[in-house]
Amino acid sequence: MGQFNLNRIFNPRYIAVVGASEKKGTIGHALMKNLIDGKFSGQLVPVNPKYQKLHGYGCIKSVSRIDSQIDLVVIATPIDTVPDIVRQCVEKKAGGAIVISAGGKEIGAKGQKIEEKIRKISYEGGLRVLGPNCMGLIRPGGGLNASFASEMPNTGNMAFVSQSGAICSSILDLAFNENIGFSHFVSIGSMLDIDFGDMIDYLGNDPKVKSILLYIESLTNFRKFMSAARSVSRIKPIIVLKSGTSAAGAKAAASHTGAMAGEDAVYDTAFKRAGIVRVNTIEELFDCAELMAKQAHPSGSRLAIITNGGGPGVMATDALAKHGHEPAVLDVDTMDELNAILPPFWSHGNPIDILGDASPDVFSNTLKACLKSKSMDGVLVILAPQALTEPLSVAQGLVDTLKSRKYPVIACWMGGKTIQKAVDHLNQAGIPTYDTPERAVRAFLYMVEYKKNLEMLLEIPPKMIRHIKVDKKKVETLFSKVQVNDFMPEADAKQVLSAYGLPVLESKTAATLSEASRIGKTMGYPLVMKLLSPDISHKTDAGGVLLDLRNDTDVCNAFDRIMSSAHQYKPDARLEGVSIQSYCLNPDFEILMGAKRDPNFGPVILFGMGGIYTEILKDRALGLPPMNRLLARRLMQETKVYQLLKGYRNRLPADMELLEEMIVRLSQLLIDFPQIGELDMNPILIKNSKNMAVDARILISKTDIPTPMHLVISPYPEEYESHLITVEGQPIFIRPVKPEDAPLFTALFKTLSPTTIYYRFFSVLKELSSAMLARFTQIDYDREIALVAIDENLETSQLLGVARIIGDPDGKTGEFAVIVGDTWQGKGIGVRLLEKCLSIAQNRGYIEIHGSVLRENRNMLALGKKLGFDISRDPDTGENRLVIRLEGKN
Structure with missing residues (x-):
């Protein structure tokens, strides 16, 4: 539910405490005492059928008997009573509930069933839920201590969100000792509803929050988390301590929260891509907390x-x-x-x-x-x-x-x-x-x-040297012939790679000795022969790879040796023959490119040192698609082999731009085909600056998630590309903005008149800073719609205009902006750009789009009127406010 009703939880005017008590040592007593001692200024009502009065407040028997509108209900009763209380909250149209109660999914199937019941009732009723199994929340600046913590910390500008109540207690103890203050202090618990992505979005939009600290054991909505973190980390530091880094640690996290932690290296990669700083210990988290706060x-x-x-x-x-x-x-x-x-x-x-x-x-x-x-x-x-x-x-x-x-x-x-x-x-x-x-x-x-x-x-990626062309239909045909959970035949796997422009070494297959002999004579020597078997993944271990075959006798002997060795290695393995390809003697470098689908983060790209020592040396780096050239270069720079690839002694450097392109092409293949479970190109031989994938394997696995929803980072939405003709017959290409468009934005800005600049930015600007360029071009396609108009007649691209809708965190409203180069104004480009943006926003479920326009900007006011915006004057600023409702609009 995004940001819906979160403000009623963090800024409540009416709080009901279910399970309130005067008995010291109980959570119900601690909750009431903290709310009172914290000087909560709103209305506070204890709920307990056993009492008439508690802590000097009139006590109500149940939530259903409360007459006023409730913002927040804090529940501290046994977990099996919570579904009925949540139902009462929904009936009373409460904003949210903090479920302190433990005993949910962390104890097993019975608790999971109760949580599902709470989830169903709350979701259908629009009630936000923090917890269960949490300590509550504290907002010192608002006098709100809706937790059972020992006392209220000082007011500060740092927010802390933790999945563990024990970590919360430890951080609070440190805060008192080191005089650290907080803007928000949140125990998020089992994340039945409100999760880390919601909290990052909410805290990122609060001007009083200057930095965010997170203690994470597991994540739920990974794509939402990445989207929120990538957006907020540009303006506020996010520091994360992620536990469950080892297999034993991950298991411990599961027993505590009921959710398995993913592979730690992938978390590392995801945090880095999102701009998050990751610490490794509680001590380091404490140290960062103190430094960030002060x-x-x-x-x-x-x-x-x-x-x-x-x-x-x-x-x-x-x-x-x-x-x-x-x-x-x-x-x-x-x-x-x-x-x-x-x-x-x-x-x-x-x-x-x-x-x-x-x-x-x-x-x-x-x-x-x-x-x-x-x-x-x-x-x-x-x-x-x-x-x-x-x-x-x-x-x-x-x-x-x-x-x-x-x-x-x-x-x-x-x-x-x-x-x-x-x-x-x-x-x-x-x-x-x-x-x-x-x-x-x-x-x-x-x-x-x-x-x-x-x-x-904020760094701007360079453009691709060549336009990426792919043969998607060919790959679809090849994949359709493969059974789920099977590896493709190597020849077919190489055809898949070739269809996406990845260089592969041609190979031919032979099922019999005579076929191998014939192919060898045709291809010429020296050759390499490799086993073909869907049941043996590592051919070398089975004696299934023989090199430097220099004549027909070598080829025939190699075929017999490979078949015999493979049968001895695994008697029940299916032996389909061998593949034969040219032998590259003394390559300059051997590298590995591959991918594996992570159950949480989707496809993950791997780059590193290749060959038979790959698993021993473990020189590898991971990346998440979509990739551009800049991200591809950073991925390579994280490995030791990168230093060799730059050239070493008498060895020529590798073609870095070609390697970047290969990573981007691999990324596109993974974007287009969610069914790729594993993919290996090992080794990729590099000689005389030329690259060639010698071996290829692709595992097809089952997936019910269509592209691009299998990715945690939204890729370039090609479906929004279109062509139009201006009123003067000029062909225009409209497409989503790309990170590589920064030079086009700079060129457009240089053509704008001071008046146009002032109308768009409400101030006088002499140039676009690097931060502004990054903000305009490196967008999250999940939460922002940005389209550019390109002149199709020119050999070099020229940007004519831009329109965008920046979505609010609730996913229901957004703010629009449009700018068209002076020369191109009055030709309908701005109207078509914004019209298409509005259509996309409506399809995504946006309800309202708004924007501010200077009263002197008559062209923009006319455009708004033409598209059906309601126009009104803001009495405070004198600007015109344009609003259009998309709900129910045809």
Whole structure:
């Protein structure tokens, strides 16, 4: 149900607590006490048939007897009573319910049955449900503590969402100790309805939320999660701790939440693609929580290290080096200033060792010098207890220096009892503190990783060298001949790859020795012979591959040896013969490309080092389709073999652009055919910069999910392409926007008059920034409709106009925008673009589309009137508001 009614849960005016109690030690008592102590300003009603009054409030026997409209119902009764209570909530048109009760799917079939009943009643009635098996939610800024947590945390700008109540309790305990505040604190439980995707969307659209922390054991709606995360991570950092990384851990997660965790490497890939920063331990999550809550995000990895001890400085430097970074290089001005304020024997470099007898003033003055420098992105201040050092005085000086400054400064006060007052002072002042240099550096680098992720999300991919043409019908015919859960014959698998433009080495099949001899004489020598058997996947293990066959005798002997060896390896295997192909002697490189369908994330692309050592070396990287050239290059860069592919000693570099194209073509094949369960091209031989897939195997498996819904990331919607003729007879191509369109947007912007720019952007712009270009071209096709008009007469594409509808998170409303180049205005292009956008929006279930238009923009007002928009004047801004209802519109 998306964002429907979530605001009534997080900003309720009327709360009913079912199972309220005055008996200490019960959840019903804790819920009422927290709501009262938190100073909830709305109406609060306890619900319990046993009492007339509870906590000074009049008690009602059941939800069905409440007269007023209820926003939120908190349920803390046994799970088997919940379906009936939920039914009463639906009848009373409540906004949502928090089901604290445990005993659902995590205990097995009986609990699963109860949850399904709750789900059916709530979904049909439009009631949002948080939980079950959750701790509740807290919104400190709104005085809302609808949980059984021990107490209310401080108000902050960081949201925390956890699937585990125990993790919630631990984070809260840390928050009190480290003076961390929250905007939202949510225990999401078993996610019967409200899931992580819903929460990311909701929190991403709340201006009071600056960052989001998630503890995840499992996901439910994977596509919605990816869509929400890819959208929100561009504007707010999302930090995730995902448990269940090992087989045993995944099993533990299932017993706790009733849902199996997926393969951890695929989660890693998905998080990276969504711009999410993943941490590995609870300690790291705590450290990131503190840094995100208290400090500005660093713009890079250049860290200055101020220390009064050489050892801790070395530890910090080693921690940076471990993650591929070095301390910031001190510029000349900074060196001069440090020489003026520090004793002669300071380290004269970074780490800045200010010596063991450094006074509070020396610490402060050194920090001031670093804050002035433009060659640093953050400062780590390390204090090791020394006889002449007063930790509290140094902390006080540090706080005074940082007053009214937004700069990434973190503190590492090493020690125990002697430094506690100093650490408390730093925490109260909003300076993150860590007990070891390694923890401080690691937390800093996680924030650097977010910055890097953001830059990658905003990067513009280059265009393909050639237009991708495929023979989809041929592949459909080939797949139709294969039984479900069977591997295709190798010859057919190669035909599939060839149909999508992937280079393969031609091979011919022989069922008998005489056929093998004839083929060998025809093809010429040297040759390779490989076993054909649907029951033996790894041919080499069965002695099923023989190389460098130089004559007919070699070919005949090889056939006999392969058949005999395969029969001994697996007597019941079906032996269909052999495949024969040319032998490539001494290739420059061997790589692997392949794919496997993950049960949660759909098809996953694999790239890495190929050949017989693939599984031993495990040099691989994973990616999710759809892919473009930029994503393909990043995928290759994650492997060790990439360094070899760039050229090594006397070996020529591989054709990187061709490799990128191969990955994009493989991606398209996976997009078009959900039935591909596994696909291997191993090895792909590269010699003299030419690529050739030597071996190919494709497993066809059953799937009921049609394309493109089998993907977690919506691909380019080719079905929205169309052609039109302008009023002057000019052919125009209308298609969805692509990430590679950024140069076209820049070129269009340069042709716009200042008036057109002002009408579209409501401000004066001289150029489109890289962030704006990325925002306009790298869209989520699930939640945004963006169409461009291209002049078909020109050899090089020219962008004539753009129209888009940006969907709100509820999936029911959206905002439109249109711009057409000055030369092309008045030719009907804007009308046709927006008309097609509205048609797509209606088919997707949008109810209302709206937009703002300056009153001087008469052309746009005329366009809106022509398409049936209602036009009204906004009394506050003086702008015209255009609204069109799509529901029921023909």
